[in-house]
Amino acid sequence: MREVVSINRYLSDPQHVSQTGNASSQHLDVYELTITDFKHKTKVLLSSNLYRLVQLNQLWVGCAVKFTSCQMFFDEADLSGKTVIVVNNLDVTGHEDVDAEEVKKIPWCSDSPEVEKLDLPLTSSRGYYLSLWSSMEMRGEIWKTSVSLSKNLGGAGEKIYVIKEVAQKWTFIRHINPVLVVRVLLKSRVIHYAKPGKNDKWPFQAHLLVADESGACTAVLWNAMCPEIYHGISEGSILLLRKYNVKKSFQTIPRFRPAHYPLELYDIDININSHHPATEITILDPDAVPDDLTLPDVQYNFLSRKSISFLPDNFVCDVIGVVTYIGRYEREPIQNKHGHDSGGFWIKLWIHLRDDTSPHFFYIQLYRVAEGHARPDIVPGQLLVCRHLRVIQGLESMSTSRDKRYVYLTSTAETQVTTFNKNVDMKLQSVDRVQEVIRWSETVDIRKLTECSVIGGYFAYPICPSSVKGIQNLYKDLAMTSSQDWTTLVKGLSYRECRRVLVQAVMVQVQLKQSQGTVRWRYSITNRNLQEKEASDSNQQTDLVHEVLLNSEIYQSQIPVDILGTSFTEILSTRPVAYTPAMWNLVKQHWDFPPSSLLDQDVTWHKEELKAIDQTFLTISWLGLNSKVILQTLFLCPSDIPSDSSLLDLLSGRGYINSLEPSQIATCHLDLLETAYDCANQRFLLVLDLYQRDSQDVEIMLNRAVPLDNKS
Template identity: 35%
Template sequence: MDHGNIEKLDGLGDVSPVDVYSLKELSKNWRVLKGPPVVVKVLSKKRILHYAKPFKNDKWPLQAHFTVCDRSGCATLVLWNSLCPEFYHRLQEGHVILIQKYTVKKSFHHVDHYQPPLPDGLTMYDIDINVNSHHPVGIVRVISPDTIPICLNLPTIQYNIIQRKDLGCFPGDYVCDITGLVIYVGRFFRERMTGKTDLDTGGFWISRWLELKDHSSPKTIRILIYRPAEIDIYKDIMPGTVLICRHMRIVSNISHIHASKDDRNMYLTSTGSTCVSSKDDRNMYLTSTGSTCIEIVTGNCVLSHVNDVLTWSQSYNEDYTMGGYYSYPPIPTTLADMKNYYEDLKITTSEELRLELGKLSYREHKRLFIQGQMIGVKYQTKSLSRTKKKEDSRMEVIVNEDLYHHFEQEISSTVIKPPFSYKFDRDLISNLLQFPSVLNRAVDSSDLEESDESKGCFMIYWSGLNSKILIPTMWMCGTASTDLTTLLHYSNHTFKQTRNNNEVMEIIQSAKQCRGHKFLLVIDAYKPNCYSTEIVLNTSYKL
């Protein structure tokens, strides 16, 4: 089978600049024109779309959408079928390409509500330039930057980099670029994809949390990033790396805000056009192909914001962390605000809990809401769990003796591994990555040993209200209070902090105040491997 061609070209080859059509001319006369040569610059690219349908035998049911422009306007370039896996990663933002032998149709895809801004003065034409491997055999040629005819006057790529200090000035859903030093890399999460009817499609979205910092503010930049086109960079992001994340969307949580001083809990997340560049050891910004971005040069970057971050990052001397439990944004502290926060709140019954936990797939995360009453509280440290020393009875309190004795055997057999984050050690990571894995999995906290033996967490045991089902939850309090009834209302997003023995004792003893009360529990379930499930208590509300 013949394939479309994508090749490097010095200048326009055998095509004269006078023969090149503009996108504006193409949009007006596409019904009569038969794939004339056009020269465009790639502004952005979206994720590959998979359009397979039952009873169809397409070998490569794929589409890849690119936003391209020339001096007259913008349009959508669509690569079809076998061209997607063969050439998708070879076309990057900033590439100038010559396209021939294509078909043009009116755009049929849905409007992207988070479309990156277009160059000043340009409009988006409602046409798709379709390049296929047959009927006709399309041609796409990448033109070397130094040989682009000046008369084409192609627009330059525009960056909209926002510093951390200015992030709060922008509204939700604003699309921008961000750059910063990575100080935290979260573990991978998988989220089930659903179709238009909310039915499970069998696929998963893959995401992870990142924390970045720049020179403008001591506050962190939180990013929930889904797998972009640059998969090689995405899966290998490490702390200490300087990232440029393009076309990110600001998410503002304002439903629970009652006063101007309330925290908006802002973060950024991916759009369909998000791309990631990272600085490697040679001081170059790389895409997944390993080629230098056209608009980002070696040595000093042409973007002043990036240069400022690079300079500042050389003096950053705080710890980097990876992995562990991470939940953001925090859940509101009152039950009324929480109900507004989750408009479609569904309570999981005790009988349904085990079924929901059993359906979890590898690295899948699910938030569940369940009613229960407290049985007991125990503070468990790593040093106690590793050695067979007798546990200090003062680190445990029984709240409901009848239920505790009912579940005593099940409680004593419960094995925990708190999902703590760990300090980043580049040498240790490098050693782990040298060992091949048949599962091709990324390094996670389960592969590493926590150096702080005294670090521990609370185990809070609950019983469901509908039936006697044990719900063992891990919990790490992150506020200064030592009153458990108060602490349980605060949402904690990470397992990082430790407590001294006196504080632990006060919290343990305050658990007795929970006797006889019913709670609405917000739990985060996660399956880090094929044989265990983490159940973390995010927050709870007294009913």
């Protein structure tokens, strides 16, 4: 029996293939386990047939495993006789509580090579690890999170050139090596360009917009410079550069367009690399800048919630507001033309902000990117600054000028998110719009806003159209999924993966339910999920209030029927949790992704009550047109249903707006359920949101159901 201390992932390359002889795998990535018997520890690799255990969270850090089949490979290119153990099969036998500090003290096996003891991949030429959950996030000790500021310019008497001079003389740059002092105006996310057929230790680049008094241009951090200095650079940083390459900009359209700066943008790239030549880059203390050197300040473009609706589509702006909602993390698949990347996902979530100009929220869809491990700790009730967000007006779903627009904001490659506190840049604090929100936040009862804040739960935005034509206009690129493919689609989801699909089906059953009360949970350092205090307690406190069966034959048939989807809601996943400061650390452990290492956890046992929001919901079962497959879908009932509404009105979105407001069982819900018989023997166009909640349950949320037989 072995305990899993850590699970790491990295991309394959030719060196890995030669070390393991694994040339036939179609997977782009490699999984590496650190295991211990509590006497020694060692690293092993997983066979590709076991990768899905990790991506379903069925093999997790802290679990106990039994290896049933292993293989040893000799690295035939290494004369020292280095070997690699590949696990072909294993059984997960449970989990044990361990002390992370004790794990640190466990020695490596006596025959472990030095490279195995480092925070580096066991095989391949890679010098970094990837997040288990996203190939957009890199991790490892090599990523420096801070860099000291220098007060020394060095090179006394050296001439400091300006960008305009460098742009004019860039073909001779290797001969003159001019010194540049520039300010960073924009900072892009790290681009990860690794390819399976190439040995690259640091396949990274990051783009910066830098400027001085003469103009602006792009600077590119290459390869090892990204883990070395990327996190030390921020917008407003002052860089001293020596020994760099200058080339014509790679992109025909400049990556950055400094719209808010009266500066000329030169089409050159300043390439900052660790070799050929090794660039000297220093982040200067502002006090070290000579008095005769003028650098442009960072400009802001803060807009209020009231003004967002009047902006053009794709307009980029900054916003500030009080956090009132933090959604669940979801993984969105990324297509990779080179092969199958089991961790190839974007990670995203929704947050809501309020400001002083409108009762409506900023709806913000944030994507976590390469610097995700350095993200701020966003907490309800705090002021949040979001820079370089893109406005989405949702014009695709509009057929007339009278149609309502569902405006939201989303990330760009340059988005920066920071919590507002006294340590933020003084220039930011002096912005008029920021000062207005600060004054408002000091006068409004923030405590009441915080008390109304919620975390997690299903949230879909923009609102789905209520007609077939509107849905077709909005989802032009989304093909219909036939019922023969439902099982493959649902069972092929990975942990926290989300998918929106369109299907045709007929309704066979409707159940009205109420989730309610508080749930007492505990959390352990080795538990992959929050667990309830007593095993006898169910995962849910759900009351079945009423049921309508529209097709009894399907349940009485002797022909086997596949049933996909869960029939209950789950706290923090489907249903949000009411925010309380005392419970934040506990909730955060379940809300965030499982860690890659026991050493990343510092949680001890808790026995606490989380206040779940009471929610009335429907479990609606649908039958495929051509196959005997039933989808169990969940539909959260809104709190503002008109008294004369029918179930058809509710499911097609006519007469109400989706909300996070809780709803209680009311007479209108029971009356509405009686109208379910009107849905019998009708074909529906369904808009479904699939979400793999954990290793067992797939949540299928019914976003919209529009009848097809009446051509609505």
